[in-house]
Amino acid sequence: xxxxxxxxxxxxxxxxVAVARLGMLVMVMVDIAMTGHFGTADLAYYSLAQAVHxxxxxxxxxxxxxxxxxCAQAVGAGTHRDxxxxxxxxxxxxxxxxxxxxxxxxxxxxFYHLLGY
Numbered sequence: 001x002x003x004x005x006x007x008x009x010x011x012x013x014x015x016x017v018a019v020a021r022l023g024m025l026v027m028v029m030v031d032i033a034m035t036g037h038f039g040t041a042d043l044a045y046y047s048l049a050q051a052v053h054x055x056x057x058x059x060x061x062x063x064x065x066x067x068x069x070x071c072a073q074a075v076g077a078g079t080h081r082d083x084x085x086x087x088x089x090x091x092x093x094x095x096x097x098x099x100x101x102x103x104x105x106x107x108x109x110x111f112y113h114l115l116g117y
Contacts, residue, residue: 031050045117063097064094067087067090070082070086071086
């Protein structure tokens with residue numbers, strides 16, 4: 001296989017992942033810019049919450065990234081029907097993780113109140 005063809009194939013696969021990561025970074029930059037207009041204390045509170053949010057988001061992305069790998073393996077093996085099963089199980093995992101992180105976020109207000117914030 002020619003080198004240029006390989007680079008194009010990898011770039012086609014990597015582009016959606018790069019755009020998704022860029023979207024997350026832009027979202028954080030816009031949040032900081034908007035919050036910064038309110039004051040330094042509000043920006044500090046945002047930073048406290050963002051630190052916890054990033055940990056939860058990275059855990060969630062890390063736990064669900066295997067979905068794409070397993071689907072790619074199923075497509076490569078010619079068992080396209082397995083992709084549906086993989087996606088349904090991943091959606092269930094995402095729902096459970098999202099619910100857990102939502103409860104954690106609700107508890108965060110109480111936790112920060114105990115710390116005096």
